[in-house]
Amino acid sequence: MSAPAVRADPRALCAGDRAKPRRFGPLTRTDFVRYQGASGDLNPIHHDEELARAVGYPTVFGVGMLHAGLVATYVTDWLGVECIRRFTVRFREQVWPGDELTCSAEVTDVTREDGAELIVQVALACVVQTGATALTGSAEFRFAPAAA
């Protein structure tokens, strides 16, 4: 596990700016279960070992929305919670117990008009220690213009 991203000043952001990557994990079955209880998604495929194997998986796998939640934690540490206006993820590969996830974020666009909102688009990715991509995504933040 590594430290949360330091909050950025949105007015100083440019396309290409990146947050310091953050590692989560190694993820445990308890992490999966804690998330399942918190979210209400009790699909047994994520905690019932016998069922997961009976269906053809080597073991239980992580809840995609847990990994999405970790990425949301990461990007809101960087740019704040109040100003998020869109958060999108596409799940790529499964995540297994013991995996470490490394999250990255890069500003892809900043739209700035005098007196108007600052709109920041961010590309997101979450990679497993094997090099596999667990998910990719994007987010949009809107910041009110600074007081004159």
Place this chain on the structure above:
Amino acid sequence: MSYRMPVELSKVREFARAVQSRNPAHRGKQPTIPPTMLTSARLLWEPREQNAFAKLGFDMQRLLHGEEEYVFHRPPPRVGQVLEVQTRIDETYEKPGRRGGTMRFGVVVSEFRDEQGTLVAEQRSVLIETARTR
């Protein structure tokens, strides 16, 4: 048809812990939800008879989550709010599986309104039923 989801202090605290967020925005008297917490509406508050996922009829054991998107039209909801949620199946489609058979896709959309009836957030999920392999 719709249902209500109260945004509750204990659940915000529990969810923030589950997604490893120590952001002070999720603490205090009227904390803001972690952005992906809206997923809990369908899972914890949706009445059985309104369950869109059940209407898709996908096999839980062949279920994968493809995509998820949240749009917030204002700052994310806070503890103390009661949201009105309407969920619908937006579309369904099929694609051939990479190893034969048919993959089914279901797009489920939820709209969240505040106590004034203002649309404050939307959720869009793409769920996948993988092809039968045996």
